[in-house]
Amino acid sequence: MAEGPSLFANGRPFVKMQGLGNDFVVFDAVDEPLHLEPAQVRRLADRRFGIGCDQLLLLEAPRDGDSDFHYRVFNADGGEVSQCGNGARCVARLAVDSGRIAPGPVRLATRDGLMVAEVAAGGDIRVNMGVPRFSPKDLPARFPDARNPVSLPLAEGSLDLHLVSMGNPHAVIRVENVDEALVETLGRALETHPAFPERVNVGFLEVLDTAHARLRVWERGAGETLACGSGACAAMAAGRRAGWFGPEVKMGLQGGNLVISFESDGGPLWMQGPAEYVFRGSIRL
Numbered sequence: 662m663a664e665g666p667s668l669f670a671n672g673r674p675f676v677k678m679q680g681l682g683n684d685f686v687v688f689d690a691v692d693e694p695l696h697l698e699p700a701q702v703r704r705l706a707d708r709r710f711g712i713g714c715d716q717l718l719l720l721e722a723p724r725d726g727d728s729d730f731h732y733r734v735f736n737a738d739g740g741e742v743s744q745c746g747n748g749a750r751c752v753a754r755l756a757v758d759s760g761r762i763a764p765g766p767v768r769l770a771t772r773d774g775l776m777v778a779e780v781a782a783g784g785d786i787r788v789n790m791g792v793p794r795f796s797p798k799d800l801p802a803r804f805p806d807a808r809n810p811v812s813l814p815l816a817e818g819s820l821d822l823h824l825v826s827m828g829n830p831h832a833v834i835r836v837e838n839v840d841e842a843l844v845e846t847l848g849r850a851l852e853t854h855p856a857f858p859e860r861v862n863v864g865f866l867e868v869l870d871t872a873h874a875r876l877r878v879w880e881r882g883a884g885e886t887l888a889c890g891s892g893a894c895a896a897m898a899a900g901r902r903a904g905w906f907g908p909e910v911k912m913g914l915q916g917g918n919l920v921i922s923f924e925s926d927g928g929p930l931w932m933q934g935p936a937e938y939v940f941r942g943s944i945r946l
């Protein structure tokens with residue numbers, strides 16, 4: 662089919678990828694740096710006027726000797742953030758397939774720290790998501806004291822919020838049944854609550870047993886997604902700290918399952934799950 666030469670000439674190549682339905686537009690900016698304004702990110706993420714995604718990811722050249730790549734995350738609302746777990750699996754897959762590095766672990770540096778990803782048996786990707794942090798100031802979150810969970814007064818009662826930072830802020834709420842959780846109503850209200858100066862991702866966690874749970878996440882800057890990798894890690898960390906979980910949990914999200922495990926008590930969290938290509942293309946920015 663004739664491509665309509667002028668329409669696609671000089672477009673910037675991109676790859677569309679997804680992890681359990683959390684979807685991404687990925688630009689490989691290792692050899693050719695790319696600067697995007699928030700308005701450009703919003704348009705690229707728009708499912709009618711752009712390509713469409715929950716987050717836009719940049720794979721960049723390393724900025725230090727301790728990493729193979731620098732990894733940047735932008736939410737659909739155009740804001741740059743410091744972590745995206747499902748996205749880390751996708752850029753790790755792209756990095757391995759790009760042939761730029763020898764087979765083996767991929768060291769991804771973010772604004773918040775270093776993550777190591779590797780291809781697991783069966784083709785999934787495993788990512789060391791680092792050590793979860795529980796001090797409200799790490800999110801940041803402003804509450805009268807450093808207690809965690811915090812009880813947030815609402816018109817119809819109060820909510821226990823389990824606060825976790827995975828490099829990005831999460832508030833986890835335990836619910837009896839995720840299918841009946843008020844994900845949009847509460848998610849939207851909490852995302853922009855003044856207690857969270859940088860806003861917050863809101864997880865709704867249904868504990869099935871010490872090794873199984875279900876989770877829905879209202880994501881900062883993207884709304885409810887089919888899966889949230891850092892949200893699954895935050896929910897596991899909160900549940901482990903509260904005594905609900907053992908050292909490994911199969912976390913059931915709308916888009917599928919992630920396996921989240923602690924390497925040791927107080928140690929880093931590992932997240933394992935799929936990372937898939939959807940299509941590639943080019944677009945004039």
Ligand SMILES: N[C@H](CCC[C@H](N)C(=O)O)C(=O)O
Nearest residue numbers: 745746747829880881890891
């Ligand atoms: N909305 C998140 C970023 C993406 C997180 C999610 N897609 C994941 O897989 O971790 C935030 O603002 O921190």
